[in-house]
Amino acid sequence: MKSENTSDKNNAFTSAAMRVSVVSIAVNLLLSLIKLLAGIFAHSGAMISDAVHSASDVFSTLIVMIGVTLAGKQPDKEHPYGHERLECVASLLLAAVLAATGLGIGYEGVKKISDTSGEKLVVPGAMALAAAVVSIFIKEAMYHYTRRVAKKINSGALMADAWHHRSDALSSVGSFAGILGARLGAPVLDPVASVVICLFIEKAAYDIFRDAIDKMIDRSCPDEYVAQMHDVIMGVEGVLAVDELKTRLFGAKIYVEVEIAMERTKTLVEAHDTAEEVHDTIEREFPDVKHCMVHVNPAAE
Numbered sequence: 001m002k003s004e005n006t007s008d009k010n011n012a013f014t015s016a017a018m019r020v021s022v023v024s025i026a027v028n029l030l031l032s033l034i035k036l037l038a039g040i041f042a043h044s045g046a047m048i049s050d051a052v053h054s055a056s057d058v059f060s061t062l063i064v065m066i067g068v069t070l071a072g073k074q075p076d077k078e079h080p081y082g083h084e085r086l087e088c089v090a091s092l093l094l095a096a097v098l099a100a101t102g103l104g105i106g107y108e109g110v111k112k113i114s115d116t117s118g119e120k121l122v123v124p125g126a127m128a129l130a131a132a133v134v135s136i137f138i139k140e141a142m143y144h145y146t147r148r149v150a151k152k153i154n155s156g157a158l159m160a161d162a163w164h165h166r167s168d169a170l171s172s173v174g175s176f177a178g179i180l181g182a183r184l185g186a187p188v189l190d191p192v193a194s195v196v197i198c199l200f201i202e203k204a205a206y207d208i209f210r211d212a213i214d215k216m217i218d219r220s221c222p223d224e225y226v227a228q229m230h231d232v233i234m235g236v237e238g239v240l241a242v243d244e245l246k247t248r249l250f251g252a253k254i255y256v257e258v259e260i261a262m263e264r265t266k267t268l269v270e271a272h273d274t275a276e277e278v279h280d281t282i283e284r285e286f287p288d289v290k291h292c293m294v295h296v297n298p299a300a301e
Contacts, residue, residue, distance in 0.1 A: 017158050020149045102200075109192065262274060
């Protein structure tokens with residue numbers, strides 16, 4: 001029964017992530033085309049940079065889809081603890097793609113700012129401003145949509161994709177400011193906006209990288225989460241104390257090891273039943289927990 005429940009959870013997890021990813025790809029393809037055309041016809045380097053950023057989102061979402069699919073595979077003989085960490089690998093690849101994209105955009109912006117050839121900077125057209133506004137609203141909406149599903153299924157890779165949407169929205173704000181400044185008489189602000197976009201992208205890449213590393217090195221859960229778990233365990237009848245409680249993140253899932261104290265006079269069957277109740281309660285009350293190991297100690301006299 002438990003393996004069937006785990007399988008159902010994995011299927012629901014994968015289905016939700018795939019649904020969001022397909023929507024994300026469709027939106028990014030359309031938005032990239034709009035930005036690219038607006039950047040070309042309105043002569044805006046910042047908007048073309050923004051288009052490249054949105055196009056990179058498509059590749060990033062494909063990485064997320066592959067990572068989530070592999071992470072949802074059932075445990076096998078070679079991988080008895082499952083494949084959840086493959087989602088962290090997807091997040092690391094996503095961070096690398098983001099960082100490379102940001103550096104490329106920043107390099108082009110700096111090159112235009114420092115150009116001493118005497119070539120006059122072109123003032124971008126109004127079409128670029130309109131494209132920036134459209135991008136801000138669409139990408140912010142995609143951020144909230146993706147983040148909501150990512151929190152619901154506790155997907156680090158999908159949350160990384162959500163922040164990718166947010167970085168795109170922020171980069172469009174930078175594009176808007178740069179394009180507007182250029183149209184008001186300061187053309188250099190258009191390539192300056194590209195540099196600002198680069199900084200936003202690099203910050204998002206760093207956050208994604210740090211989160212993925214935390215989940216790969218068995219970092220413990222936050223203190224508040226552990227405290228809630230402690231209270232739930234103490235609520236189980238027969239538990240006198242929690243001698244030790246350890247948690248570790250394994251991809252998007254959590255493993256728990258707990259030692260409980262019981263009366264010395266309890267029989268082996270009674271101790272087993274209480275330990276089983278603790279195990280079932282933890283996995284029921286905390287859906288992110290993949291497995292809970294319970295050890296019973298005799299209480300001190």
